[in-house]
Amino acid sequence: MMSFNSTTSPVFTPPAQGAIVDALVEQGWYVGQNVINLELCQALHRELSHMAEHDALEDAGVGRGRQHHLRKDIRGDAIHWLDRESEAQRHYLNAMGELQQLLNQALFLGLFEYEAHFAHYPPGAFYQRHLDSFRGRANRVISTVGYLNPHWPNNGGGEMVIYHPGDPSQEVARVIPEAGTFACFLSETIPHEVMPTHHPRSSIAGWFRRNASLGGVLDPAR
Ligand SMILES: O=C(O)CCC(=O)C(=O)O
């Protein structure tokens, strides 16, 4: 059923990984179009659409552990954590594992884990401006977003807006959530937001983490 084969076609188009490292160093964020293999995006999109149609997603919340709450006024997506259950997920996660190695070699970040979830934003959903790493907890170091929608219509909304780390009122990039596009940024410093979408919007949000156990408090992944 799925035609993607990572031994004949790489998940990342070859120059992308080096460009990601350079952009993270220079400006703290990276956005590239046609960076993730389109057949793989298609397979992942199919998998997520199937879950959305069969009520197999959970409403996303904010905060972790006991501080986890549903807040539709803050974020309106429904998610499913990647668990390597499909070939497509394994390809995607393996590629992120390669990126993790590259980031560790080039930037000495000590990243030791990657967690990612599918995200489905129904029409009307958005995610208010936020940072991905919680204050005082250096758990999420680098955020990644892979977009899965094959054709994003003009005026479809749902862009991810990236803001300047030193001035959160200053927009520095607006990302159209179209298959093949990949975004990556420093989780602790780059404010970003998902604008209200007018179409069902599919993506994979993921985070490279560093082990963080502060004051003897265990730091759960989610
Ligand atoms: O889907 C996106 O463009 C970004 C999602 C996001 O910011 C998040 O899940 O933390």
Ligand SMILES: [Fe+2]
């Ligand atoms: Fe985010």
